[in-house]
Amino acid sequence: MIRSLLLLLSLVLVGIAFAFTTNPPYPLQIPNSFGHRYTIPLDNLLTVEGVALGRYLFYDSLLSKNNTISCSSCHQQSLAFTDGFTLSIGVSGRPTFRNSMSLANLLWVRDFFWDGHSKTLEAQALIPMDHPDEMGLAPEKSAQKLQQTKFYPERFQKAFGTDQITPELMAKALAQFERTLISANSSYDQYLQGKYPLTPAEKRGMELFMRGTSRDQNIRGANCAHCHGGAQFFQNRFHNNGLDASPLDPGRQEVTGFEDDFARFRVPTLRNIALTAPYMHDGRFKTLEEVVDHYSDHIAQSRTLSADLQGMISLTSSEKKDLIAFLHTLTDQEFIRNPAFSNPFLRP
Amino acid sequence: MYSTPISAHDFQWLIPHLMIVSPNRSIRVTSIGLSTFTGFHFQTENRKLMKYLLLSFFFISSVSAQTVLKISGEVTQPLNLQANDLKALPHVEVKAKDRDGKEHRYSGVPVIELLKKAGVTVGAQLRGENLVKYALVRAADGYEVLFALPELDPEFSTRTIILAESVDGTSLPSGTGPYRIVVPEEKKPARWIREVREIEIRFVK
Structure with missing residues (x-):
């Protein structure tokens, strides 16, 4: 009896000592959708x-x-x-x-x-x-x-x-x-889990964000998700998003050496986008309104302009507001307070 | 004497002011270009002509010497192909409908030819565990699509997937070309990946 107690005690002590001397793996929580x-x-x-x-x-x-x-x-x-x-x-x-x-x-x-x-x-x-x-x-x-x-x-x-x-x-x-x-815990994520009801403006904005324009079916879409889609709201891609007719910053070309990569930059995440102003690689836009105006009305043609940005539709002012309302749902309060x-x- | 590679730096004076040349792009004057120089004496009176000739060769070689397609991964022969290497491979023409809903004629190299050249397990070798290999095709912008090897092998598939370089007899436009995968009979052209730069053959883990 005493022997088994001693054995148990020594096992516990070894366990405690082990826990103090090792460096356990960090428990990373990966969101399923990612x-x-x-x-x-x-x-x-x-x-x-x-x-x-x-x-x-x-x-x-x-x-x-x-x-x-x-x-x-x-x-x-x-x-x-x-x-x-x-x-x-x-x-x-x-x-x-x-x-x-x-x-x-x-x-x-x-x-x-x-x-x-x-x-x-x-x-x-x-x-x-x-x-x-x-x-x-x-x-x-x-x-x-x-x-x-x-x-x-x-x-x-x-x-x-x-x-x-x-x-x-x-x-x-x-x-x-x-x-x-x-x-991974923005209002939008909570909406996907049925915990947050989108306002009508946010919902309209989401639809504009997610879908492309189909002239046959009379559907208007901004198709932001084409490049900023998926659970992380970015893709590992490099595009010239039409900021200038004669871009000054060669961007991706300096890395790859290909002339076709001139003025291409990473497609950044739109998660927490309402918090990350100013926008673009050179921080030229102060507000989301300016960003949405750019994609809607001011895409500059140049040799390497992304094919995905040819023929974008011009959004109405209420569509722009809806889109921005949706972008605000990507803010993750838990992330910035963790x-x-x-x-x-x-x-x- | 003429076989040593010439670096981009040697040509710095030839580069138009605004042209950006990355240091990691190697420029090698091809043997075809240099054969013209045989018999030239590098004397002062010839310098001007030399510069002119070099200028023209620079533009030819800078286009032709760039690796335009890389094939890597589960291959016996990794390839860094230049435009001329691709031109030398067998070409076919396929008809397929693009996003515009209209049928076009696409000309290019069947992907299977590229795989054979790189020593990928196709044909008689495409059996057993090789059936879980795939080709990951990557574009300039980072867009990627995947084909299982049997999709690309004529012993399995009736359609010929090609690396197209022209449509209706003209080169693919900038932003689409120089190379684009064309998948005939596929209902949605999402795998018609534009600006192809790399094909990586992988095993499913």
Whole structure:
């Protein structure tokens, strides 16, 4: 009897010790409608400690040249991880080249940045750190700075089993945190689950958004879903959306070298779009009204204009209002308030 | 002496002011182009003519030397095809209805020919576990569509799916071409993928 009790006790103790020494996998909740077409590198699986470390790094301005800028400076949770500026200002005081992108649902993104020049989040994470007009500090130097703190070496030890901080491990931790930023609980999602009734204007807007125009059947549609459709409200595609007759920014062409890719940019997500103004790769539109006016009335013809934008219908003013009402249903209040995504240094 | 590749940098002075050339696009003067130079003496009086000739070759080679179609994945021979390689492959003409509801004549390379060239398991090899392989076709803008291998193999299918390069005798327009998949008899043309750049052969996991 005593022997079996002792055995049980020792098993419990071993269990407790095990729980303290290991780093359990991070329980990622994948929305069913989003599907599982994503890649998490086998050498950077999500762990509780890795995600927690990535979150600290994301919010730490130590990673910048003059300790003033962190990733979160240009990617603020309250704005669905954008910054509200046309172009962002980094350590140099000069504006960035393009508008800050939302970080929602990056797990499903395949080519990062407006021109898609990074294939993985791990590769992406180091680029703004190094850029003189963003954080302006070589990742090797950041790693040295972190190494000298009391705070970070033990956290790298917990997350990766080594307290030797390297840019590679920093990038891995940041990528882990960013993969957890899933937004899938907007009013529209609740509508799909039967928990939120769309207003008549939102419903009309949704119909305009989802369907194309059919002149034979006398159906009017804005067909936004053609490029911004699917559960994530984006597709991994690059298009010239007719902003200029003579575009200045070569966009995707700089990455691929193909002339046909001139002035093509990523099709961004429309989730939380009401929070992520200003819009477009150069942040030229301040409001959703301006964006909808553009697609309805001001598509500029150019050599690489997307074939999908030829022959768009001009929307009436009430159709535009309906469409914008629908776009507001894509705002996910839970996402922008989720404590797991907030600044960990501000925790009480 | 003439066989060394010439980099884009060497031609910088030839590039019109606004033309953007990406550093990752390699430009190689073809042997056909260089044979013309045999016997030339690189003397000062010939420089002008040289520049002129190089200028014309630059434009020819910059068009022809770009990889226009990549075939990768479960292949024995990954391919980076240039426009001329595609031209040299057998062509067929198919009739099919586009989104406009009208029948057009499309000319191009049957996809099966591309698969054979890349050493994909088609024909007699398309059996057993090879039946769960598929071709993922990717466009310039990232749009993707999928065909199971038997759909592309004439031993299974009666229709010929082609990589078209012309419609009704003219090259496909910008935004659609230079290459587009045409799937005859398919009711909805969603898999008629435009601006095709890559075909990746994969196994279902």
